[in-house]
Amino acid sequence: MKVPISVTVNERQHELLIDPRLTLVYLLRENLGLTGAHVGCATGNCGACAVRLDGRTVKSCSILAADVSGSSITTIEGLSSSARDLHPIQQAFVENQGLQCGFCTPGMVLSTLQLLEQNPDPTEDEVRHAISGNLCRCTGYQFVVQSILAAAEKVRAGAPA
């Protein structure tokens, strides 16, 4: 039995008829072709599937797509229109080698956005707390943390968050 949903994804409105067994991350990846949110653990631990739901980061592997009807979702694709037009947080990750394989990066970037909206001048400790729900299996987090601190500087210097 399919259910109708109405969602806004990256400012585009979608009216869809979906299987209720779809989790949000698969709706985005398979129905809408937005493959930036990744499926890592499917148990709410790794944060690779992070997206913004009504302005707050959530783990889209652990939310039913049918349950977010009426909501507004922003994925990593919503942050920039092309590689030539990166969001300052993405730019900071590029400049500081904040990604290796890149699997965790969309979640890291969205967690950074969440952090900087609430706290534009975080300490290193606050940065580490803010990404405690995003697991990276490559970099040992050092360059990720540096990237986030650099992103905070960009945002404080006037780049739009």
Added chain:
Amino acid sequence: MLSTDFQFFAPTALDEALALLHEHQDGGKVLSGGMSMMPAINLGVLRPTAIVSLNHVPGLDGLEDAGDHLRIGGLVRHHVVQSDPLVRAHAPLLAQAASVIADVQVRHRGTIGGSVAHADPSADYLPVLVALDATVELASASGTRDVRAREFFVDVMMTALALDEIVVGLRVPKVPAEGGSAYVRLARVEGSFAIACAAAVAVGDRVSLGVGGAVPTPVHLDVTCDGSEASLDAAAEAAFQACEDAYGDLNGSAEYRRAMARVYARRAIQQALAARG
């Protein structure tokens, strides 16, 4: 796509939700934040035949000052409990507990009613609610009833809830202005489930203590403690004795958890006494 096939309902009124739950109580599940339930469904260890979402039911996410207590709706999410000025002013230990649940993203979605109904032995709210002597408000198609938090938790992930009942809210007594409170926990890394956790509410030298993590259901004790080393040791020993049902799992043996319950109970009491107004 999940392998489990279920009917999905997103009712927009409480009566409708309760009627659906009553109809589907055999195999149906209530969904609020889903931060424990959805991983279990993803893993295939939980296979509900129907899911009734509370996320579109109005009136379940209120948080009000009700005189001598706070009234917190079941659908209030952890990040709200963590940051709400009323909670921070009148039940700071509840805000503390909310602030260490999992991570930012989970706190954005998970709900206090869901956590209470799920009753994971390591859930951070549980020792706080028994220390404060909170009341759990339940509703089903046949009516409402109240159960004290101290009687609500029956065993590991088992509560007083009937199959067709939901947690609609909590009544959380305020910490008196002259009192102090604290919540402390031991976990392997930030965001991990607590190996042992403790909540304390101190008024004068009387301390209401809740201990969780180490035991299947939160333990409550009333102790008298003047803050001296001897009185703290005695209170911690009482907490240790009360945790005789300590259990072991991947995160720690029963012996270790029980020993840590003693340590964290002592810390919670010490901090609550120091926080007195």
